[in-house]
Amino acid sequence: MKEESGPIGQLGLFDETHIIGAGISGLLMGYYLKKNGHSVKIFEKQSHIGGKIRTIKGDLGFAETAANAVFTNEDAIDLFQELKISPVKSTVKLKRLLQRTSTLKSFPFLVWEIPFIILSLFKRLPKDMDKISIYEFFKPLLGKRASYEVLSSVFGGIYATDAKTLSFRSVFKQKFNSVTYFGFIRELIKQRKARRHKPESVSFSGGMSDLIQALREKLKDNIVCDTNASIQSNVNTIICTDAHDASKVVGELLPKISEELLKISYSPVISTTMILKTPVSKLEGAFGALFSPVSPVKCAGILNNSAIFPERTVDPNKRSYTFIHLGESYSEQDAFQDLKKIEPSTDWQKSLEEKFVTNWQRGIPLYDQQRSESIKKIRSLFHGRPKGIVLFGNYVDGISIREMISMAKEFASKSPKVISS
Ligand SMILES: Cc1cc2nc3c(=O)[nH]c(=O)nc-3n(C[C@H](O)[C@H](O)[C@H](O)COP(=O)(O)OP(=O)(O)OC[C@H]3O[C@@H](n4cnc5c(N)ncnc54)[C@H](O)[C@@H]3O)c2cc1C
Secondary structure (H helix, E strand, O other): OOOOOOOEOOOOOOOEEEEEOOEHHHHHHHHHHHHOOOEEEEEOOOOOOEOOOOEEEOOOEEEEOOOOOEEOOHHHHHHHHHHOOOOEEOOOOOEEEEEOOOOEEOOOOOOOHHHHHHHHOOOEOOOOOOOOEHHHHHHHHHOHHHHHHHHHHHHHHHHOOOOOOEEHHHHOOOOOOOOEHHHHHHHHHHHHHHOOOOOOEEEOOOOOHHHHHHHHHHOOOOEEOOOOOOOOOOOEEEEOOOHHHHHHHHOOOOHHHHHHHHOOOEEEEEEEEEEEOOOOHHHOOEEEEEEOOOOOOOOOEEEEHHHHOHHHEOOOOOEEEEEEEOOOOOOHHHHHHHHHHHOOOOOHHHHEEEEEEEEEEEEEEOOEHHHHHHHHHHHHHHOOOOOOEEEOOOOOOOOOHHHHHHHHHHHHHHOOOOOOO
16 A cells, blocks of 8 residues: 555545644645635744744855755756745755765765675565664675664765664655566666656745745745634634644644644754854865764754855855764864864864854654654554544654655646635
């Protein structure tokens, strides 16, 4: 049987649809439903829309509070055209660096690991892909150490969790028919080649806030801010908040679902953007660097904003870097110490010109086995329930904006609208 995916629940035959939360998931859902002829109202408890996504403008450049870019698919490109916003493409051919223990490298594997990997290509794939972590899946191919160190860094920046916790199915949702790792890699390459669209990282001239503002324009008569919304009878309600806020919203009405939503864990995320006088020479020409859990560098990754989107700094001689830390505390001193570990000879304190810090307690949902089980259980609890309540947001079936664009678009296209007599 095909696994269910996308938003949980279905719309009922009510005239109006309320959306709770005006983060990117709520705005996308509102946009596509309105486009398909639904009557929507979006409620946001804060005084601003966009949820976690906001571009902060400083004197020397700007910083994003959450998403830095959209990794595109065809639906994202169509959306930008409909909204009449021109994406700014990230610089092509930048190096991707990774530090496993002490050195930043473009190629993450150690020389002596290569023969092991080649010999392991014809090993059989693990049987139950639905129940294992990324680490367990790749361990027979890459070995224990490389699976943990390389994959934790590669996926940690997106899914905020290490390879031992991240479930395989969170990353690879598609069906595979191969028996060996060799076949698996061949299938992956084939799937990639079959894509009509070549994905790119894009942002906008005014940063990610441009996307939020463009959605606001389309929905300006439909958004109500400063309202802590709840479920009303005789209207559809789509809850587009994080899982813990969704738990409060469904509360006593759906206690088992509320309980299950609370089991979904979040990683705190601190995003620190610094504008420096001095470039970090080891990061020149690189998109950024990822750091494994065993590397001495504390943060999970550094984005080299000036290389990715050169227009993010006002002065081309200055450099903008974003440090992403998955945890409770990451101070200015931590950032300087991390830079010192990469380049000890520079006095980084003296180099600092401007700084922006955003601290999210519930930054990114953990895509671990617990989340998969809770989502499965919530989907089963929704079966047989009257229609009219829907759950959507980045904990449901994908963290990235492009996944949310596709899910909201598909959901709206399949949702019947009521024609009032
Ligand atoms: C540091 C960081 C970097 C990231 N980088 C990227 C990236 O480069 N690319 C990418 O694609 N993704 C990225 N992401 C992920 C992406 O930013 C998030 O998945 C997305 O912003 C989450 O949107 P959302 O609408 O699900 O939730 P939120 O943004 O949390 O919005 C939920 C909204 O619901 C409101 N709300 C809650 N309860 C109620 C209530 N009762 N009534 C009314 N309103 C309510 C909240 O106030 C909030 O505005 C990043 C995330 C972080 C934290």
